[in-house]
Amino acid sequence: MRIAYFSPLRPVASGISDYSEELLPALAQAGAEITVFVDGYEPTNLLIRRQFPIHDYRDFDDLHRDCPFDIPLYHMGNHICHAYIYEMLQRYPGVIVLHDTVLQHFLGEYLVQKGDVVTYLRNFTEGEGFSLLRRREAGIWSHLDHFLYPGIRRVVESSRGIIVHSETARQAVLQAVPTARLSVVRHHMGTLRSPYAGLPQREIKARLGYDPETFLIVSPGIVTPSRRIEVLLQIFATFSRAFPHSRCAIVGPDHPEVRITDLVRRLRLDGLVRVTGFVDVPTFQSYILAADVLINLRYPLAGETSGGLIRAMGMGKPVLLSNIGQYAEFPDDCCLKVDLGKAEEEMALAYLDALVHDPVLGRHIGEQARRYIQTYHALERSAQAYLDFIRSVLEEEASPQPVPTWGGEGDVASIMEEIRREVARQRWSEGGSTPSSIS
Numbered sequence: 546m547r548i549a550y551f552s553p554l555r556p557v558a559s560g561i562s563d564y565s566e567e568l569l570p571a572l573a574q575a576g577a578e579i580t581v582f583v584d585g586y587e588p589t590n591l592l593i594r595r596q597f598p599i600h601d602y603r604d605f606d607d608l609h610r611d612c613p614f615d616i617p618l619y620h621m622g623n624h625i626c627h628a629y630i631y632e633m634l635q636r637y638p639g640v641i642v643l644h645d646t647v648l649q650h651f652l653g654e655y656l657v658q659k660g661d662v663v664t665y666l667r668n669f670t671e672g673e674g675f676s677l678l679r680r681r682e683a684g685i686w687s688h689l690d691h692f693l694y695p696g697i698r699r700v701v702e703s704s705r706g707i708i709v710h711s712e713t714a715r716q717a718v719l720q721a722v723p724t725a726r727l728s729v730v731r732h733h734m735g736t737l738r739s740p741y742a743g744l745p746q747r748e749i750k751a752r753l754g755y756d757p758e759t760f761l762i763v764s765p766g767i768v769t770p771s772r773r774i775e776v777l778l779q780i781f782a783t784f785s786r787a788f789p790h791s792r793c794a795i796v797g798p799d800h801p802e803v804r805i806t807d808l809v810r811r812l813r814l815d816g817l818v819r820v821t822g823f824v825d826v827p828t829f830q831s832y833i834l835a836a837d838v839l840i841n842l843r844y845p846l847a848g849e850t851s852g853g854l855i856r857a858m859g860m861g862k863p864v865l866l867s868n869i870g871q872y873a874e875f876p877d878d879c880c881l882k883v884d885l886g887k888a889e890e891e892m893a894l895a896y897l898d899a900l901v902h903d904p905v906l907g908r909h910i911g912e913q914a915r916r917y918i919q920t921y922h923a924l925e926r927s928a929q930a931y932l933d934f935i936r937s938v939l940e941e942e943a944s945p946q947p948v949p950t951w952g953g954e955g956d957v958a959s960i961m962e963e964i965r966r967e968v969a970r971q972r973w974s975e976g977g978s979t980p981s982s983i984s
Contacts, residue, residue, distance in 0.1 A: 546935065547578045547612075549605065549639070550597075551630045552620035554581070554588040558798070558823050560767065560852045561622050561644055566590050567735040569597060571928035580608070584629045602629050605637070616640060616935060621700055623647060623847055625654040634703050640935055641704040646717035646848025648700065649691040668696040692771075692845040697721050706938040708931065710850040711871035717848050726941075728934040732850040733927040734859040734918050739830035749835040760791040760901055763836035765829065765853030768800045773842040773867075775808055780840075780893045782812045788901055791817075796832045796853075798823045833857045838900050838907065839864045840893070844885055846870040855922055858914035863907040865896055879914040 550572075552565040573579055573596065581593070582602040588594055600608065608614075617639030619630050631651070634641055648668070656665040666674035673694050680690060701707055701722040709715050710732040718725050741749045747757035755761060762784075764777055774795065781793045799805045799820060809818045821832070833839065839857045841864060850871055857864050858879065866872045868882035875882075881896045883889055900907045 546576070546616075546932065546939075547614045548572070548580070548935070549609070549614040549617040549637075550579050550581045551602065551617060551633060552581070552583075553622075553626045554583060554590065554593065556586065556589045557626050558767070559622065559624060559626060561620050563735070563826055564644075564732070564852055565620060566593055567733065567924060568928060568931075569593060571733075571924050572931060573597070575925070575928045575932050577932060580614070582633075584626070602633060605633065609637070616705070616939060618642065618931075618935070620644060621648070623649075623651045623849075625651060625658065627651060628655055628658065631655065631700070634700065638703055638705050640706040640708060640938060641700060642708045643697065643700065643714065643718065644710070644849060646695055646697055646709070646714045646721075647692055647846075648696045649694055650847075652696045653691070668699040669694060689845065692847065695721060695848075701725050705942070706934060708934060709848070711848075711874055713846075713871040713874065714848045714850075726938065728930070730927050730930040730934070731922045732852060732855050733924040734855055734922045735852070735924060737830060737860070738827045739834055740827055741831050741834060744834075746835060746837075749831060753831060753835050755792060755835070756790070758790055760788060760837050761835055762791065762793045762897075763832050763839050763857075764793070764795045764841070765797065765833060765839060765857060766841075766851055767797045768795065768803050768805065770800065770802050771843055771845055771847070772803075773844060774803050774805060776889065777840055777842055778805075778808050778812055778814060778818065780890050780897075781818070782814055783890070784894060784897050785814070785817055787898075791901075792819070793817060794819045794821065794832055794836075796821045796824060796829055829853070830856065830860075833860055833862060836862055838862070838897065841866045841872070842883065842889075842893075843867050843872070844869060846872075855918060858911075859918035859922065861908075861911035861915040863900060863910040864914065865893055876913075876917060879910065879917045881910065 550569065553559045553562045554565060555562045569579060569581070579597055581597045581599045582605055583599060585601055588599060617637050619634045619639055620642045621627055621630055621634070621644065623645035652665055652668055656662065669677065677694055695717065697718065698721050701718055706726045706728065707718055708728050708730050709718060710730065712729060715727050715729050718727055741752055750757050750759055750761060762781060764774065768774055785791050795805060795818065805820050809815060833856055839862055841851055841854045844867055846869060854864060854866065863881060865881045865883055868884050873882065883893050
């Protein structure tokens with residue numbers, strides 16, 4: 546199976562870059578022949594460069610014409626670095642890995658970059674699109690509006706199949722396009738690359754510049770307004786007064802709308818909170834290994850699954866997370882779920898108090914998490930699920946398809962979807978691009 550693989554890779558600062566760099570070798574090991582397409586840069590991962598042919602996406606037309614690929618595999622996320630992927634998946638339909646079921650943040654930047662209001666509106670129903678424009682023009686656009694209008698319709702309709710990471714994400718896709726062909730492939734655990742793996746936790750803390758006796762709270766991942774960092778720091782401010790030996794590390798780059806340094810100063814937490822900024826994967830994993838507990842509070846959600854959260858649970862760490870959406874899908878015995886609302890801070894503080902007084906409890910929760918992640922989120926299992934789904938898409942497309950009829954009381958939406966799929970299949974087999982009449 547020859548796959549054209551479209552995804553950001555390092556040095557692009559994206560969790561999807563790390564995800565793909567772990568997934569690619571596993572897909573190859575499972576039998577896929579992969580060519581990688583990027584947007585005008587050389588990946589920094591030497592192992593990826595040595596193992597896979599890597600091309601600029603602008604070369605795809607010629608390469609596909611000379612030796613056709615079986616299918617493109619696109620990784621689509623809610624960031625402007627996916628602009629070339631967004632454009633290519635509409636020209637050459639393939640299987641799309643939808644890492645976020647809200648693309649409004651991406652679309653907003655893309656609109657500014659391209660100035661193409663028509664393309665922007667095609668991602669929404671007619672009512673949603675014009676409502677968005679009216680709110681923007683009236684100056685009443687807010688942060689929460691990004692999550693009210695997901696903007697995934699055009700991406701899903703351009704696909705031959707969609708892969709998501711949770712049941713919550715699957716339901717979000719079906720709400721946008723009920724006829725979508727879908728598979729849930731759990732976000733993989735990935736490989737352990739920390740240079741401190743195998744060392745005692747106390748020593749890892751010392752290597753990172755902490756007193757070995759420190760009770761270390763870690764918030765992993767790129768900071769966004771929905772990560773609830775202000776709530777986390779308020780919780781930590783209260784907790785640190787009762788437990789002065791505690792420290793907090795926010796392992797990821799700050800966000801201009803969050804401004805962690807200002808929050809730290811306002812809450813008088815100088816010297817107690819470390820903000821690492823962007824770090825490489827080994828350093829990221831080292832902080833997880835050093836942590837006594839990880840906190841991952843989120844609201845609202847964009848359908849994402851946190852790679853840092855999966856890694857932490859797979860490493861056997863107790864995790865506090867918001868009891869909402871895909872995070873609520875984890876079993877209750879392998880994480881500590883914090884309800885949103887008035888009791889959020891009180892509940893989180895009660896969990897932290899229990900963990901600091903009963904380390905055995907934390908180890909037990911962490912071990913339950915490790916078993917769950919190793920069972921359901923193993924890298925090899927995810928890679929095989931990818932290839933199984935892609936094969937099912939190709940086999941279904943190769944089998945004779947029933948001819949839609951217009952008689953009776955047929956489902957008009959299903960008939961139109963089948964016509965769209967047939968046009969996409971013909972267009973792909975001919976190596977052409979999307980006709981303007983159906984784009």
